[in-house]
Amino acid sequence: MKKTSFSDFNVRLAGFLVLSALLWGCAIDSGDIEHWKRTQKGPAKILRVMEGERFPMELRAQAALAMVEMERTDLSALHELNLAFRRLESQSPEAAKEIVSRIAPELSRMMAAAGDPKEMPEPLSIRAKDAAFRLQAFADEELRLQLIADIIDFYAVDFASRSLLGxxxxxxxxxxxxxPAANRLIEAMDAKMPPDALAKLAELIGEEGSDETKAKAGERLIAIEREMESKEFLEWxxxxxxxxxxxxxxxxxxxxVDSVATLNRERFIAQGALTGMRRLSDSPVVAERLLTIALAKPPADAPEIVAQIAHEKRETALLALENRAKPEHLDRLLQIALDSDDSLIVRDHAFDRIAETGSKAAIPHMWPLVTTTSTDDILKRLRWRAGELVLVLGGSSILQEFLSKLPQGARVEYxxxxxxxYAARLSVATDPPDDAIRQIARSGGHWVRHVIAAYYLERRGxxxxxxxxxRLSNDRxxxxxxxxxxxxxxxxxVGDVARGSLARLDERLKGDSKGDDSDS
Structure with a gap:
């Protein structure tokens, strides 16, 4: 009998294994894929098919889709699918791209099947959305944008109830x-959606969208706000x-019914449209709309509730302009801030926005308020408001003119x-007037100057x-x-004020000294 060598045996074994593998590959069909969706080791086999070059592309695509379709609690099928696609892309990017292109229409169909806003999506639709999110990265650009659109459309059917699904x-x-996703969100904006959901959409678009997208979203929000003002919306x-x-x-x-609907409309406008505009107020068209709303003062004979609603809307509009006010807005902001018949809270917000313009052109308009000698609490408060605004805009260079404008009569109240x-504003100026304040503290003058100097030195001395x-502590x-x-x-x-300021200066200096010791 002829003996078989060990090397011959290895050759025959290798041939047998190759033949077995080929026969195994040829024997696998769609029925196996469906069966494996329910077995313990099935997902691993399915993924081997998807990644296997020897299998027909149609079967590989079916395998990928099976990972989306399977309902399993013992593993994260979509996570495993994503890992498999990463492995496949590293070896054959074109194969990964082709598989995604083959299953994308079915993923889109699954997502679109959840198109009824009255019903919660089926689990399969949710998984399709999550799969599309993971797999869009492996698609060509055209298909990627289509998948993004379909994903956002899934949410847009009812953003408030779907935004956290999956x-x-x-x-x-x-x-x-x-x-691309932010741009698609614009189509999800709707006047009848919950106000906080509308505001959230605007936030996402404002933070992730391009300038063009944000401008487009701003125009959509303006249209929504006007729709909310309509008779038809009130009837709804x-x-x-x-x-x-x-x-x-x-x-x-x-x-x-009328009262509740009217109040609800104002809530939709304030918490939805106007809060959303706050995220998009960099857009000139949005800023203009906010200023128009802010300027819409109710008639003097308007019922109290009507006036209250109008003022609250105007306050919200001015708040929405926070950190977005520009010099070209100054004249209209001054119109509000200097209107003695207007709401004090609305005027306060207008003063804030004027400060944000950084425009020194506002300063001359403030002097009439700064020079008031009235003992009326509101007028004193407005003097304070205008004075701080002058110091914010003018900085140290305006200090002497400012002090000369402050009324110094014996009976003028501060x-x-x-x-x-005033001292606090000066202490945080870009060019703090340390030397000028020291000179004020050394020299004579009205008691107001010395008190400002004392408060300033406790902060920066x-x-x-x-x-x-x-020395000021002895001023009676x-x-x-x-x-x-x-x-x-x-x-x-003045001496009482100076003694308090001296105590706080000592406390601050001791704190600074302890900080230096700990650093060393």
Whole structure:
């Protein structure tokens, strides 16, 4: 008998294994894929088929889709699918791209099947959305953009109830996919969606969208805000309220229906459209709309509730312009801020926006308020508001002119908060007037100047400035205003103020010294 060598045996074994593998590959069909979806080791076999070059592309695509279709709790099928695609892309990018192109229409169909806003999507539709999010990265650009659109459309059917469905939220999708997703979100914006959902859409678009996308979203928000103001929208709100009261006994009072619908409309506008505009107010068209709303002062004879609603809307509009006000907005902001018949809160917001313009052209308009000698609390507060604005815009260079404008009559009242406010503004100026303040502390003059100097030095003074505050501590000039005697301790004189400032300066310097010791 002829003996078989060990090397011959190895050759025959290798041949047998190759033949077995080929026969195994040829024997696998769609029925096997379907069966493996339900077996313990099936997912691994399915992924081997998807990654295997020897299998027909049609079968490989079916294998990929099977990972989306399977309902398993013992593993994350989509995570494993994503890892498999990464391996495949590293070996054969074209194969990965072709498989995605073959299954993309079915993923889109699954997502679109959840098109009824009245029903929650089926689990398969949610998994298709999550799979599309993972696999869009392996598609060509045209297909990638289509998948992004389909993903966002899935959320857009009912953004409020769908935004958190699945493995990835709408926010994660937009932040990952950027402008294409943000742009598609514009179509999801709707006047009748919950206000907080509308504001969230605007936030995502404002943070992830391109300038072009943000401008487009701004125009859409303006259209939505105008729709909310319409009679048709109010009627829709009335009908929604009636539906909510369907189980209530007796007839509804139509006056109550009107009242509830009107208040709800203002909530939709303020919390939805205007809050959304805040995220997009870099857009000139949005800024213009916000200014138009802010300028819409109610008639003097308007009912109290109407006036209140209008002022709240104007406040929200001005808040939406925060950090976005520009010099070209100045004239209209001044119109609001200087209107003595307007709401004080609205005027406050206008002052804030004027400061943000950085325009020194506002300063001359402030002097009439700064020079007021009235004892009226509102007018004193407006003097303080205007004074701080002058210092914000003018900085150290305006200090002497500012002090010369402050009224210095014996009976002119100032509150502690006003003078502290001036000192605080000066202390954080880009060019703090340290030397000018020291000169004021050394020289004679109105008590207001010395109090401002004391408050300033407690914030920016050095050890050498203690002598200046000690000198001011001997000043017995009376403070004039209601608030000085309400402080603890009572501040009846400039000296009382200076002693308090000296104590706070010492405390600050000790803190600085401890910090230096710890650093060393």
């Amino acid at each position: 493995d990835v939220s709408a926010e994660q999708v937009v932040r990952e996919l950027g402008d 709100l009335k009908e929604e309220f009636r539906k909510s009261q369907a189980d209530r006994e007796g007839e509804l009072d139509e006056a109550r 509150e502690p908060e006003e003078l502290e406010g 050095t050890d050498e400035d203690r002598a200046l505050l000690e 000039t009376a403070t004039v205003g209601d608030g000085w005697t309400k402080r603890d301790p009572v501040l009846r004189t």
